[in-house]
Amino acid sequence: MSMIFLPAIENTMLSPTDSPNSALMEAAQRDKSDIKILMLDDEPFMLKLLDRMLRNLAYQNVTGCESGPAALLIVDDPQRCPELILLDINMPAMDGAEFVRHLVAHDYHGAIILVSGEDERVLQSVEKLVRAHQITVLGRLSKPVSPAQLAAALTHWRPAVRNVVIAARKTYAADELRAAIEQGELVNYYQPKVLLASGEVVGVEALVRWRHRSDGLLAPDRFIGIAEQHGLIGPLTRVVMRAALAQARLWQDAGLLLRVAVNLSMDNLSDLGFLDDVVDLASTAGVAPQQLILEVTESRLMTDQRVPLEILTRLRLKHFRLSIDDFGTGNSSLTQLRDIPFDELKIDQSFVHGACSNVTQRALFDASLGLAKQLKMQSVAEGVQDRADWDFLRERGCEVAQGYFIAPPMPATALLPWLSEWAQRRTALVA
Ligand code: C2E
Ligand code: MG
Numbered sequence: 001m002s003m004i005f006l007p008a009i010e011n012t013m014l015s016p017t018d019s020p021n022s023a024l025m026e027a028a029q030r031d032k033s034d035i036k037i038l039m040l041d042d043e044p045f046m047l048k049l050l051d052r053m054l055r056n057l058a059y060q061n062v063t064g065c066e067s068g069p070a071a072l073l074i075v076d077d078p079q080r081c082p083e084l085i086l087l088d089i090n091m092p093a094m095d096g097a098e099f100v101r102h103l104v105a106h107d108y109h110g111a112i113i114l115v116s117g118e119d120e121r122v123l124q125s126v127e128k129l130v131r132a133h134q135i136t137v138l139g140r141l142s143k144p145v146s147p148a149q150l151a152a153a154l155t156h157w158r159p160a161v162r163n164v165v166i167a168a169r170k171t172y173a174a175d176e177l178r179a180a181i182e183q184g185e186l187v188n189y190y191q192p193k194v195l196l197a198s199g200e201v202v203g204v205e206a207l208v209r210w211r212h213r214s215d216g217l218l219a220p221d222r223f224i225g226i227a228e229q230h231g232l233i234g235p236l237t238r239v240v241m242r243a244a245l246a247q248a249r250l251w252q253d254a255g256l257l258l259r260v261a262v263n264l265s266m267d268n269l270s271d272l273g274f275l276d277d278v279v280d281l282a283s284t285a286g287v288a289p290q291q292l293i294l295e296v297t298e299s300r301l302m303t304d305q306r307v308p309l310e311i312l313t314r315l316r317l318k319h320f321r322l323s324i325d326d327f328g329t330g331n332s333s334l335t336q337l338r339d340i341p342f343d344e345l346k347i348d349q350s351f352v353h354g355a356c357s358n359v360t361q362r363a364l365f366d367a368s369l370g371l372a373k374q375l376k377m378q379s380v381a382e383g384v385q386d387r388a389d390w391d392f393l394r395e396r397g398c399e400v401a402q403g404y405f406i407a408p409p410m411p412a413t414a415l416l417p418w419l420s421e422w423a424q425r426r427t428a429l430v431a
């Protein structure tokens with residue numbers, strides 16, 4: 001019997017890094033008896049059992065369904081549409097994977113808990129599929145489900161309130177983004193990177209957010225794509241880089257030498273002028289090239305590799321540091337590793353969190369780490385979420401860690417207070 005649950009922070013439609021706001025507080029205070037939950041399982045006995053468990057946990061608004069089509073009728077009804085579905089993935093007519101596809105077509109925005117008698121790997125692959133459809137998965141429950149497992153998955157859940165969901169789905173016009181870039185509405189958050197051996201803080205990654213006038217703090221996945229499609233990624237990256245370098249200089253002047261990493265889009269690398277921009281920005285800020293890390297992913301396929309290759313090689317010749325981001329996903333390939341002289345390899349978070357207890361993940365993690373070591377690149381694990389991840393990485397000899405377990409991305413002003421907190425915490429973690 002096994003159960004995996006995800007932190008509450010991911011169970012809303014907000015970005016994990018958004019600061020608490022009134023919508024979240026409101027979500028936290030909702031009465032459990034109002035929250036609509038739908039159970040979908042072809043076994044009436046399971047429905048009864050889950051129903052009892054949920055009611056014992058104070059969830060009173062619970063409905064059971066024995067088939068996918070019946071459940072979709074409920075999803076379509078605005079009065080009854082659930083905020084959470086407990087989904088049995090092995091059903092005779094419409095199986096769980098097919099049901100999820102329909103859910104997307106029916107515009108479902110609630111969360112899901114997957115339930116199955118199948119082995120853990122099948123549950124994992126269905127979870128991947130659900131996530132690929134941008135639906136929140138609170139956990140995977142293996143049958144027979146215990147009340148404790150269910151309670152654990154739900155303890156961390158805060159249903160998204162309607163206004164949050166609507167804000168999350170809105171798309172933005174290129175002109176609005178252009179104005180935001182020009183008017184300084186983009187702000188950098190910084191996420192610390194620490195040495196696993198000693199806990200020493202070696203750098204930060206700049207992660208851009210849009211402080212939108214009416215919609216609050218928006219995560220980059222809401223606007224980077226728009227910037228790329230409308231020729232705004234150049235101005236956006238310059239704004240992010242200028243602010244990150246200015247901040248690095250302030251820290252440097254305060255005696256804090258931190259490498260600062262900035263994410264690049266492939267589109268930045270199709271413009272030869274970009275190289276001069278980077279050089280100018282660093283020298284204006286008074287930051288040495290070695291202190292700036294440029295993180296690269298392949299968000300879209302480049303047909304002509306010559307210009308990116310030239311820019312990256314010349315940046316490296318000028319001693320800027322290059323990092324291959326999200327390594328192991330479709331966006332970061334072995335070909336890139338062969339052709340570009342990277343200094344750092346960031347192992348994608350999907351191989352990191354939980355690797356200690358998952359054989360497949362661990363194999364992929366080890367392979368990535370092995371590559372980094374053989375190619376003499378600094379290894380960085382992304383998405384370090386708990387103590388088990390931390391201990392696993394130390395045991396494996398990974399060099400640098402980044403993730404919520406250490407610190408979430410934060411405004412620059414929060415870094416100093418976090419540093420003193422970390423100074424207390426790190427001793428126990430490296431003992
Ligand atoms: P990334 O560069 O791989 O950044 C790491 C992402 O993982 C960040 O999401 C960060 O908040 C999140 N993260 C950090 N620790 C954890 C953890 O322990 N668990 C989990 N599940 N996630 C964690 P964020 O800030 O939403 O950024 C998403 C992506 O947007 C970034 O992925 C990067 O590719 C892109 N991005 C961010 N800023 C910029 C930018 O200035 N320019 C460009 N072109 N892309 C950017
Ligand atoms: Mg990155």
Ligand code: MG
Pocket residue numbers: 325326346348349382
């Ligand atoms: Mg990454």
